[in-house]
Amino acid sequence: MTLDDETRRALDRAWNCKLVTVGRKTGMPRPVTIWFALDGDEVVLTGGVNGPHWYRNLRASEDVEFRIGRYRLRGRARAIADEADVEAVRQCFLRRYLAARLSHPFGGYTNSVAVRVVVDRCEAASAR
Numbered sequence: 754m755t756l757d758d759e760t761r762r763a764l765d766r767a768w769n770c771k772l773v774t775v776g777r778k779t780g781m782p783r784p785v786t787i788w789f790a791l792d793g794d795e796v797v798l799t800g801g802v803n804g805p806h807w808y809r810n811l812r813a814s815e816d817v818e819f820r821i822g823r824y825r826l827r828g829r830a831r832a833i834a835d836e837a838d839v840e841a842v843r844q845c846f847l848r849r850y851l852a853a854r855l856s857h858p859f860g861g862y863t864n865s866v867a868v869r870v871v872v873d874r875c876e877a878a879s880a881r
Contacts, residue, residue: 812854
């Protein structure tokens with residue numbers, strides 16, 4: 754899916770997302786609030802070297818949901834194995850987040866896992 758410019762700008766203004774994976778053991782929804790970045794029309798994620806629970810869950814089931822700002826997104830996640838692509842995702846986070854840049858000299862964002870999410874659906878959530 755191609756994100757239009759207005760949607761892309763709105764997503765870029767948000768600093769974190771609510772990611773919902775399917776629990777690999779329970780099959781229940783597992784929400785977590787984490788940082789994200791956009792890379793083209795894909796949402797990219799990164800996490801600790803040992804693979805946080807959200808990462809292990811999406812490796813078991815690629816279907817994910819997001820809440821970013823006022824938008825709800827659904828997509829298919831894939832863990833990245835190619836080291837050059839993993840580094841490209843890390844660079845997205847270093848550009849986007851000051852805390853990532855500050856932690857980088859001390860080992861932050863140097864050995865993390867990386868994920869790309871192909872967005873299948875994106876819609877503005879209704880106002881309450």
